[in-house]
Amino acid sequence: MTTSINVPGPASEPAPVRPGRKLGPIADTVSSSHRAWLEPTRERYLASGRTLSDLSRRVLAKSKLSELLRGVGHYPRWEVIHRLAGELDIPGWPLYRLWKQAAMDAGKSRDWVDRSTDGTTAVATARSDRPIEHWALCQTVADGYLAYAGVFLTDDAHKTAVDDTFAxxxxxFDEALASPDxxxxxWNILRATVKAKANYRDERPVLAEAAFDTVALRDASPQDQSSRLTESLELFTAISKLPTAQLDVMVLRRLCGFQPKQVSDLLGIPLASVRSDERHANRFLDDTIELPPPTGGLTS
Known part of the structure; x- marks a missing residue:
């Protein structure tokens, strides 16, 4: 499943008008992992005021650069992306991580990746320019993000999804800092990243094996494990039918065991909104299945 994971930021100044033909859209065939770095790169280009003709003198032939920014043609080598990042002032490490992940997903060998990064790896992997606010936020939300992603993805995939989210x-990050919260x-980036990697059935996310390790199952006695497993499967199936906001709240509350205040902090929404979403979701679930008691109650 190919899902766009670019998160729209607040309204900004119109992009400068460029001479020549307008850059075409990203191709429909571009994978979600490829889009993860391509969309922010395009946004940086569109906001820069630079032209393809200008960049072609330092990066790549104009026609090939247009193909690169639309995701058509051969998957680009890192040495080209590295030059483009330097021209557009894009931080190297997160771009490199996402580029490498997409290269592996596209079937590129580790030898191809290594040869593609010759002479640029040290710059690409340096994290010295990481904003302190970014580091602090990632430290604060990492456990919650891993718990949420683990409901939908396997162990390796859910860690990759969180690392991709941070990249x-x-x-x-400039757009993030300028956003209302x-x-x-x-969180919108995390949700979209997890959604792009999850398996689906009837257009609904499928429970991952990692989600069997829920709070309810961990607290159950051995003789209760089977019935609790059935309850968890029924609960997840019902939760997967909820609107997005209610689904997020119920996954964090019911399957991950977070308190309402913790959910509010993770989602970046008021506590009252968490409680409202939970009430509406519970009404739907009450009509669908017999709910077990919530973990942690309704206290903040």
Missing amino acids: ILWLC IRRYA
Whole structure:
């Protein structure tokens, strides 16, 4: 499933008018991992005021650069992306991480990746320019993000999704800081990243094996494990039918065991909104299944 994971920021100044033909859209065939770095790179280009003709003198032939920014043609080598990043002042490490992940997803060998990064790896992997606010936010939300992603993805995939989220957030950090709530901005990236990697059935996300390790199952006695597992599967199936906001709240509350205040902090929404979403979701679930008691109650 190919899902756009670019998160729209607040309204900004119109992009400078460029001479020549307008850059075409990203191709529909571009994978979600490729889009993870391509969309922020395009946004940086569009906001820069630079032209393809200008960049072609330092990066790549104009026609090839247009293909690169639309995601058509061969997957680009890092040495080209590295030059483009330097021209557009894009931080190297998060871009490199997302580029490498997409290269592996596209079937590129580790030898191809290593050869593509010759002479640029040290710059690409340096994190010295990481904003302190980015580091602090990632430290604060990491456990919650891993718990949420683990409901939908396997162990390796859910860690990758969170790391990708932090890399995308770094690439878009100026927009994140200018948004009404940076926590909400970051959560939207996480949700979209997890959604792009999750498995689906009837257009609904499918429970990952990692989600069997829920709070309810961990607290159950061995003789209760089977019935609790059935309850968890029924609960998740019902939760997957909820609107997005209610789904997020119920996954964090019911399957991850977070308190309402913790959910509010992770989602970047008021506590009253968490409680409202939970009430509406519970009404739907009451009509669908017999709910077990919530973990942690309704206290903040």
